[in-house]
Amino acid sequence: MATEKARQGGGDGGAGRWPGRRAVLVGGAAAAAGGAVLWRGELSRLWWRLPGDQRPRVAGAVDFAGARWVAASSANYRRADRPDDYAVDRVVVHVTQGSYTSAVKAFEDPGHQAAAHYIVRADGRVTQMIRELDVAFHAGNREYNERSVGIEHEGFVEKAASFTDAMYAASARLTARICARYAIPVDRAHIIGHVEVPGTDHTDPGPHWDWDRYLRLVLRERTART
Numbered sequence: 001m002a003t004e005k006a007r008q009g010g011g012d013g014g015a016g017r018w019p020g021r022r023a024v025l026v027g028g029a030a031a032a033a034g035g036a037v038l039w040r041g042e043l044s045r046l047w048w049r050l051p052g053d054q055r056p057r058v059a060g061a062v063d064f065a066g067a068r069w070v071a072a073s074s075a076n077y078r079r080a081d082r083p084d085d086y087a088v089d090r091v092v093v094h095v096t097q098g099s100y101t102s103a104v105k106a107f108e109d110p111g112h113q114a115a116a117h118y119i120v121r122a123d124g125r126v127t128q129m130i131r132e133l134d135v136a137f138h139a140g141n142r143e144y145n146e147r148s149v150g151i152e153h154e155g156f157v158e159k160a161a162s163f164t165d166a167m168y169a170a171s172a173r174l175t176a177r178i179c180a181r182y183a184i185p186v187d188r189a190h191i192i193g194h195v196e197v198p199g200t201d202h203t204d205p206g207p208h209w210d211w212d213r214y215l216r217l218v219l220r221e222r223t224a225r226t
């Protein structure tokens with residue numbers, strides 16, 4: 001898990017990166033308001049022309065089949081339009097340092113200022129709390145938040161028993177699908193622990209997380225389904 005909004009990349013939302021796009025949008029909206037009368041049907045379709053970070057999200061929609069949706073507080077992520085605005089080339093593995101319930105509560109809390117896209121439970125059930133197109137504040141590093149999908153695992157870094165067979169299997173399926181979606185290579189340069197994010201003071205997933213086993217499982221899922 002992670003803290004500190006400034007490092008997480010909260011705030012202005014990186015709007016400065018796309019001045020042309022925003023300028024075009026504002027110009028178009030102004031022209032519509034000042035001039036032509038729009039048909040109802042046209043109005044309802046206008047959002048298709050908006051950048052993805054301004055489009056309405058479909059309530060309850062998930063990016064991983066079978067995941068349960070629980071919405072994180074909007075203070076804990078930034079709406080975006082990935083991979084169009086930011087390329088996604090990393091998966092970051094975390095450990096919750098607490099129960100599943102406490103992690104969900106933290107991510108629902110606007111004061112927490114951090115949340116990951118997914119939580120994988122000890123029994124292998126997967127919960128999604130932030131859409132992959134949005135930038136979750138999980139890595140404690142703005143650039144890494146923008147380029148990655150964050151997966152929390154229920155448990156404690158110092159407790160080897162936290163990391164169950166069911167958890168490894170479910171998480172590997174999830175990571176394999178993410179790698180397939182964004183053409184991310186299945187290797188340790190692209191599937192990393194929070195501990196490996198530049199500038200972090202976090203240690204998760206810790207010494208008991210079996211990287212060899214995890215990568216093997218991800219690779220198996222990746223090749224089996226594509």
Ligand SMILES: [Zn+2]
Pocket residue numbers: 001002093094095138194202204
């Ligand atoms: Zn973490």
